[in-house]
Amino acid sequence: MLNRSEIRTYLTARGPAQEELFAEARRVREEHFGPTVILRGVIEVSNVCRVNCDYCPMRRDNTRENDRYFMSSDDILERAREIRAAGIDIILLQGGETPRNLSAIEDAIPRIRALYDGRVEILLNLGNMRREQYERLRALGATSYILKHETSDVRLFEAMRHESLDDRLRCMRDLLDLGYRVGTGLISSLPGQTLDSIVDDIELAETMGVHMCSVSPFVPAPNTPLQLSPIGDNELALNALATLRLHRPQLLVPSVSALEKTSSGGQSRGLAAGANVMTVNFTGDTDRQRYLIYGKDRFVVKKQYVDGLVRASGLRLRGSVFLSPETEPGAPISAGITDGRSRLRYAS
Template structure:
């Protein structure tokens, strides 16, 4: 097996690394890991994406059609109290976000087609009032719905493939991977900037699967890409397995940065859930985005994307983390 030399003497050519070399980087610790992170930071700086962008998320609905084994918002969970926010509520929160150093307004929901009409109402109003870039994360939709969102002014859309192996995808997410990939193609055709990514630590996942995840992300060529550690979630089939490996997640983030160079890469709140300063570690591994939660508390506790006790990112926490990483805040003009 080819071993990657420590210290790494030249830029890593991620697309041309062998499977064994990618597995070595995913498992990197010690000096190799620090070299990997150093190179990710250097690539981020050279690519001109070294400032950290803040997104303000409003979680507008916890209804979902899907039954992903890792998520408590799955349709088959009868214990979750469901909600949908009204347009007036969303716009009121958008007013608050507009008064802060937030660059992107992020509307997130389960896969809930009944929330589409509200989104279609608020997108043009948000654009009229603030000219915010609008980011959506609302799951799989028909092609014409994506086109309509784009025509109304939405700028970008996140649709994570979560796991790239077709069999494992069907086993955990219970729908075909190809449907997900078709939706990503439709989004790109509609003119969206597109985000995608994977989860580390799912049941049955191997290092070979993580290599496949990286290669799929490179094939998609996304504008945003993320790697998130699995967090066991109450009232789900996976509630009794452990968290995803933090190092594997951080190493995957660094690999994405080195390979793709310019995408926005979030340091997700799940990193902080696993370990204090986890989001700082994410910035040090090449990330350049943090998401601030503006969902009202009465809804936030019902948006069970990670767990009932998920880490909630505040503006103060984000600004402190950015400062400690020695980075600057990016403000869109």
């Protein structure tokens, strides 16, 4: 574990010092996971959200103008079949925060489990909910949950999301308590964010005891209050990613599409900085164009692109690390990694 001064130094490393940081992050990834990258397939189930984040084009104030959609359980299952056919055993169901899509999700989860004979990680990213709702989703078969804290700066969180950080952390604790594998995440270069606040973000991932953490550089998206703010610094985001790897080696850390959006080649550099997860988009064309996470011209990750990127990085794809019987709640994640090889064959 690193101390605050070391984290600060790593966040600001450039040139040879940055290369050394990345090399050490790759070494630590190799030690804990082997030369592997975990592959997920995402289905974006709805673009409707009750929250009003200043950085997001799907914010509540835009909802009326956006072309709204909710996927049905049948639609979700059709996409899940495509993910299975691609040899992927992690299905990420992601959408805006609204109770209106819950019944379709609740219906879809057992059907997806049946499709895979139970050998599937169902990962949700659906925002804050009441504990009973998380409990119900878990009982239906959800395995893991992404609930990014975005920023650990209480005032900045409230200014950007118009919500309470305490509520967010309460949800995270509920999820951990219910046995979910939990992912958090931070946005780097948010307007008004300090370097110390990113140090806090990295420490929070450790103190919360989460299993996954992402770093996304800020993207000034169109039709948002922050559209004229400067674009996020990819070097800072990559350094934060590498620092997370050193601070908490067993974390799953994705190389996110925002890295590519802010700088061409960004996702490849994410892998070079120690990331070990990639997500392929399986949302249908029409809905994908309506899912305005970074605006209409976001970077859409396809399977062929991931295959090439992972191969060029000298790595290979693997399936979920959360499906092994050894990974009981509280056990180190690396306990689920037996030989570093995927249980599924990947269709190219």
